[in-house]
Amino acid sequence: SRKCPTREWSLHDFDMGRPLGKGKFGRVYMVRTKDPKYILALKTLYKSEIVQNRVEKQIRREIEIQQNLRHPNVLRLYGYFHDEKRIFLMLEFAGKGELYKQLSKHGCFSERRSARYIDQMADALIYLHGKHVIHRDIKPENLLLGINGELKIGDFGWSVHAPGNRRMTLCGTLDYLPPEMVEGKEHNEKVDYWALGVLTYEFLIGNPPFEDRNSVSNTYRRIAKVDLRFPSNVSAEVQDLISRLLQYDPQRRLPLTEVLTHPWIVRHRPQGV
Numbered sequence: 668s669r670k671c672p673t674r675e676w677s678l679h680d681f682d683m684g685r686p687l688g689k690g691k692f693g694r695v696y697m698v699r700t701k702d703p704k705y706i707l708a709l710k711t712l713y714k715s716e717i718v719q720n721r722v723e724k725q726i727r728r729e730i731e732i733q734q735n736l737r738h739p740n741v742l743r744l745y746g747y748f749h750d751e752k753r754i755f756l757m758l759e760f761a762g763k764g765e766l767y768k769q770l771s772k773h774g775c776f777s778e779r780r781s782a783r784y785i786d787q788m789a790d791a792l793i794y795l796h797g798k799h800v801i802h803r804d805i806k807p808e809n810l811l812l813g814i815n816g817e818l819k820i821g822d823f824g825w826s827v828h829a830p831g832n833r834r835m836t837l838c839g840t841l842d843y844l845p846p847e848m849v850e851g852k853e854h855n856e857k858v859d860y861w862a863l864g865v866l867t868y869e870f871l872i873g874n875p876p877f878e879d880r881n882s883v884s885n886t887y888r889r890i891a892k893v894d895l896r897f898p899s900n901v902s903a904e905v906q907d908l909i910s911r912l913l914q915y916d917p918q919r920r921l922p923l924t925e926v927l928t929h930p931w932i933v934r935h936r937p938q939g940v
């Protein structure tokens with residue numbers, strides 16, 4: 668079939684809207700294409716910062732990986748363009764914004780809401796791992812919500828091709844790191860299984876399982892020891908799921924396909940799905 672011409676985009680093609688948030692490397696704006704009128708999120712990355720952080724190679728690799736990703740629970744990267752100072756990423760606009768804002772507003776989510784998010788996360792991760800993409804940075808701050816409340820894995824600042832063992836500057840929170848990364852060992856896509864367990868815990872309880880707000884080294888220790896404790900009001904069923912994901916040995920972590928068939932997930936699936 669005739670290949671659609673990949674036209675060169677430029678800032679002149681857009682009407683600028685409101686700022687959506689401040690990412691690690693730049694600002695994100697809600698924008699609309701002029702003709703046809705199409706809403707999307709435009710992320711600006713400053714080349715100066717990228718060069719300083721020596722991530723230009725990574726960005727190029729990221730962009731080519733992500734332009735080929737198509738999944739309802741993975742935020743689309745439609746394309747990109749650049750001017751002399753900046754790189755612009757043309758992203759899908761997530762109509763209900765950042766999930767972590769909902770989490771901090773509510774404190775924690777109900778079992779039903781948590782199970783539906785984890786169901787969607789597992790589906791998205793199966794897809795990404797099928798493309799040999801490990802996300803490596805799953806946490807509430809990187810999740811967005813579509814206009815119908817569907818979850819979207821929304822930020823890929825650190826995804827790599829499996830298996831990776833690049834030294835990762837621990838810029839963000841440690842709470843989601845698995846023992847093998849805390850111990851600087853070789854890691855593979857099973858790091859995302861661990862993070863899914865941490866995410867499930869945080870959705871239900873409101874804080875990650877190994878958090879120690881006063882001591883980073885104690886958080887490390889608790890992760891390496893898998894020092895997992897549940898408050899009383901957590902159902903035995905979801906304790907089972909979380910415990911099967913938060914296994915020290917990556918090989919013993921519950922396969923994502925078995926997350927989708929776990930009773931806690933199945934019980935909360937919307938009727939007829």
Ligand SMILES: COc1ccc(C(=O)Nc2ccccc2)cc1NC(=O)CCSc1ncnc(N)c1Br
Pocket residue numbers: 687688690692695708710712722725726729733742743744756758759760761762763764765811821822823824825
């Ligand atoms: C596919 O989504 C991405 C793909 C790539 C990168 C990225 O920065 N890569 C990268 C940057 C530097 C170095 C290496 C990689 C970032 C995103 N995503 C984002 O930045 C999310 C922007 S916030 C937002 N987006 C839509 N709707 C909303 N309502 C909001 Br709020």
